Amino acid sequence: MSGAILDDIDRKILSALLGDARKPYLEIARECGVSGAAIHQRVKKLEDAGIITGSRLIVKPSALGLNVCAYINVTLSQADKYENVIKSLKAVPEVVECHFVTGKCALLLKVYCFDNDHLINVLVKTIQNIPYIQSTETMISLDSAFERQVWVKNYKDR
DSSP states (O other): OTTOOOOHHHHHHHHHHHHOTTOOHHHHHHHHTSOHHHHHHHHHHHHHTTSOOOOOOOOOGGGGTOOEEEEEEEEESSGGGHHHHHHHHHTOTTEEEEEEOSSSOSEEEEEEESSHHHHHHIIIIIGGGSTTEEEEEEEEESOOOOOOOOOOOOGGGO
């Protein structure tokens, strides 16, 4: 659902769930001044509309020893082969995000590795060997200033 108009209660529900996806519906209901059943119904409506697509745990990569975060620009030799390349990239566990982008490159990847040697191995022995990948340019993230979910704002407030 594109450009959905959310009322204040929908926005409160989304904000609460974005802050803590495990927050009990009854607690959200108290904060919103409605019944628990109303929260269940509204969450179901938001899911049916495609606004909420699931919930997940967030694992801190460095807690698993994944100390190198890198962004990789990928240039393709044949632009119409990007679906083949994406299929191959999905099989690389270090690649956690893949975006088809505009500009000089076709894809922007986010990868996590244990160290620089691991990153070199992933780049040279895996990613650069995928058919139709012409070249890569890698940027190593030195620090993540912040990460967040999208903000919840009513369409009419734009």
